[in-house]
Amino acid sequence: MSPEEQLQVVDAITETLKDASADVRKEAFHCLIGLGLDGLARIVDVVNEPSNSLDCKLQAVQALGQAFSEGKVFKSGIVKEAIKVLEECLEKDNDQLCEAATEALGEIGPQAIVCKPKLLDLLTTKKGNNRICVRVGTALLKISPLN
Numbered sequence: 001m002s003p004e005e006q007l008q009v010v011d012a013i014t015e016t017l018k019d020a021s022a023d024v025r026k027e028a029f030h031c032l033i034g035l036g037l038d039g040l041a042r043i044v045d046v047v048n049e050p051s052n053s054l055d056c057k058l059q060a061v062q063a064l065g066q067a068f069s070e071g072k073v074f075k076s077g078i079v080k081e082a083i084k085v086l087e088e089c090l091e092k093d094n095d096q097l098c099e100a101a102t103e104a105l106g107e108i109g110p111q112a113i114v115c116k117p118k119l120l121d122l123l124t125t126k127k128g129n130n131r132i133c134v135r136v137g138t139a140l141l142k143i144s145p146l147n
Helices: 003-016 022-034 036-048 054-069 076-090 095-125 130-143
Strands: none
Touching: 003 022, 003 036, 022 036, 022 054, 036 054, 036 076, 054 076, 054 095, 076 095, 095 130
């Protein structure tokens, strides 16, 4: 596929992210992951867009984690952007988004070490929310393994 064709596909798939069906959006995110840096950049944009629904943002955050867990991200520029947007999700007042972002950061691994202080803070601010605390612990093990 030529770069022009790839951008055409990315643009078309991006439009499907507004679909009411979670299954359609899930498939669209999967496709964007496969379309490389252009697709991943669009996923980051979805998380940043204030008008997107919580469900759409959750799926975008999960897609970022999936891209890293599958080893489909190698460029440092997009990694930094993804880490930044996921780190911002940790500060949102939505536990689902925070939990999903924590998992995604864990999938990024040691490159997400810059998020370690915010993850450690979550252990205090989200004390009593066992789901998030467990996710934070798991993410920290992947980001900053024991010596």
